[in-house]
Amino acid sequence: MDKLTAWERLNIVHNPNRPNAYDYINGIFEHYYEMQGDRCFAEDKAITGGIATFQKLPVTILANVKGKDIEQNRRCNFSMAHPEGYRKALRLAKQAEKFKRPVICFIDTTGAFCGVDAEKRGQGQAIATNIKEFMRLKVPIISIITGEGGSGGALGLGVCDELAMLENAVYSVISPRGAASILWRDASKEKDAANTMKITAQDLLKFEVAEHIIKEPISGAHADHNMTFENIIEYLIEALKRNLKKSIAMLLKDRYNKFRKIGIFNE
Amino acid sequence: MKDLFKVVKDRVRVNSKKFKKERADIPSGLFFKCPRCQTSIFKEDFDAAGRVCLNCSYHSRLTALQRLYITVDRGSFVEYDKDLTSKNPIDFPEYEEKVRCLMKSTGLNEAIITGECTIRGEKCVIGIMDSYFMMASMGSVVGEKITRAFERATEKELSVVLFTASGGARMQEGIISLMQMAKTSGALALHSEQGLFYCAVLTDPTTGGVTASFASLADVTLAEPKVLVGFAGRRVIEGTIKQRLPDDFQSAEFLQAHGYVDRIVPRKKLRHELYRLLRFHRKGEAVDWIN
Numbered sequence A: 001m002d003k004l005t006a007w008e009r010l011n012i013v014h015n016p017n018r019p020n021a022y023d024y025i026n027g028i029f030e031h032y033y034e035m036q037g038d039r040c041f042a043e044d045k046a047i048t049g050g051i052a053t054f055q056k057l058p059v060t061i062l063a064n065v066k067g068k069d070i071e072q073n074r075r076c077n078f079s080m081a082h083p084e085g086y087r088k089a090l091r092l093a094k095q096a097e098k099f100k101r102p103v104i105c106f107i108d109t110t111g112a113f114c115g116v117d118a119e120k121r122g123q124g125q126a127i128a129t130n131i132k133e134f135m136r137l138k139v140p141i142i143s144i145i146t147g148e149g150g151s152g153g154a155l156g157l158g159v160c161d162e163l164a165m166l167e168n169a170v171y172s173v174i175s176p177r178g179a180a181s182i183l184w185r186d187a188s189k190e191k192d193a194a195n196t197m198k199i200t201a202q203d204l205l206k207f208e209v210a211e212h213i214i215k216e217p218i219s220g221a222h223a224d225h226n227m228t229f230e231n232i233i234e235y236l237i238e239a240l241k242r243n244l245k246k247s248i249a250m251l252l253k254d255r256y257n258k259f260r261k262i263g264i265f266n267e
Numbered sequence B: 001m002k003d004l005f006k007v008v009k010d011r012v013r014v015n016s017k018k019f020k021k022e023r024a025d026i027p028s029g030l031f032f033k034c035p036r037c038q039t040s041i042f043k044e045d046f047d048a049a050g051r052v053c054l055n056c057s058y059h060s061r062l063t064a065l066q067r068l069y070i071t072v073d074r075g076s077f078v079e080y081d082k083d084l085t086s087k088n089p090i091d092f093p094e095y096e097e098k099v100r101c102l103m104k105s106t107g108l109n110e111a112i113i114t115g116e117c118t119i120r121g122e123k124c125v126i127g128i129m130d131s132y133f134m135m136a137s138m139g140s141v142v143g144e145k146i147t148r149a150f151e152r153a154t155e156k157e158l159s160v161v162l163f164t165a166s167g168g169a170r171m172q173e174g175i176i177s178l179m180q181m182a183k184t185s186g187a188l189a190l191h192s193e194q195g196l197f198y199c200a201v202l203t204d205p206t207t208g209g210v211t212a213s214f215a216s217l218a219d220v221t222l223a224e225p226k227v228l229v230g231f232a233g234r235r236v237i238e239g240t241i242k243q244r245l246p247d248d249f250q251s252a253e254f255l256q257a258h259g260y261v262d263r264i265v266p267r268k269k270l271r272h273e274l275y276r277l278l279r280f281h282r283k284g285e286a287v288d289w290i291n
């Protein structure tokens, strides 16, 4: 599994039987209580959010939703959230802060939705606000990239104390297709772009953008959902312990420094 | 920590001669064709109007040095972190050569200049992005310079003024560039928590990851007339909906109508507008009232 290219891993995460947000939620947590709406404009099915218990600990869950068939995908817009999705996520994160619940995010989106209405309702402002507010949220935030982490759309749920990635997950500044069409002016060079952009969990661990890689079953998470869930549970227990024992001041300082140190330049 | 705040003594000298020379460097033809109203006007008239379209008042792009020249008090600018330059974090093909060429053609080390200055006597930290440097995309250096600018402003209790312009995250630096959105926003959040003032001036074009981070997080958001501001690329959206978007889509006026900009300010009034805002937010101003 160590030798797979970014392109091969992308093909694994696109397997239609790979678990989606609701599979992870039902397989890892108990008593999921979904909450809806951003209280400003609408409910966005591209992000689900709510409360659940994890090993008896109440937590808030935020997750990008990918559908399993065309009907589901129409409802959740292929996991591409509108501003109201990010604003709902922020509302629930603030609620988690009030009740001192840790926040656990499952990231799986090709990116925020690009459209006329998304622009009118401030897609950039919605994501920016989440980044800033998550940076200062006074409860632990653990984010897990389960499939694709695409650009600012992923970062809208991606500011956290620890970032874990499933073994075959990818995280990129732009989708390989987008990179190919902008940088090589040829969308068919998607495969080359994927392999050039350093987007695998292994790359991100090296860059210290991700802190942890969660093992998948041989051939991928689709092959054995339960084993994948167990590996995530094992990781979450440790990650929550590590972060819950920090004082709020220490938690926020460490979170600031996690991002503060990222950058490669000459001085 | 002391080193980090060491002010780079090397002052950028900006005099009118240099300013004229800069202008001559911009790719020229006899005419300027306005991207907003498609009118062609004589380059000379366009330049004389401060690079503003005479027909629709579209405010065209300035270099960072031109912007500095028309904004700050003469001789007041002390530059920060002039010597930070880009590396090639993901070994992206031909990235280093591209940066080297741009350093030569623009005379800048990267796509932003930051430093301290006064504007009509009001001290502030200023950052100016330069769209002639790889469309002012945000990589490690741009992210680091903005972050340090906010950190120093926090330390010195100064307001921050940022002139934004950007094509978004710098794709050639991969995931490292995406993380600059979080890094800059974090430093901005700490500055804000100290009760300090931040003003963003949106200039042409402000898009992508910069719109989705510090450009959208100011206490007061100003924009120049008719400039392009948005999250997604216009062509990306047109490709999705399979129709042409109206000319004013993602303009400053479009943003203002939807509630994302406080005021649209013509270039020649900006200096006064910034002075007024900095004056309002001078630290400790209302002390006499409280005690």
Ligand SMILES: [Zn+2]
Residues within 6 Å of the ligand: B034, B035, B036, B037, B038, B039, B053, B054, B055, B056, B057, B058
């Ligand atoms: Zn015009």
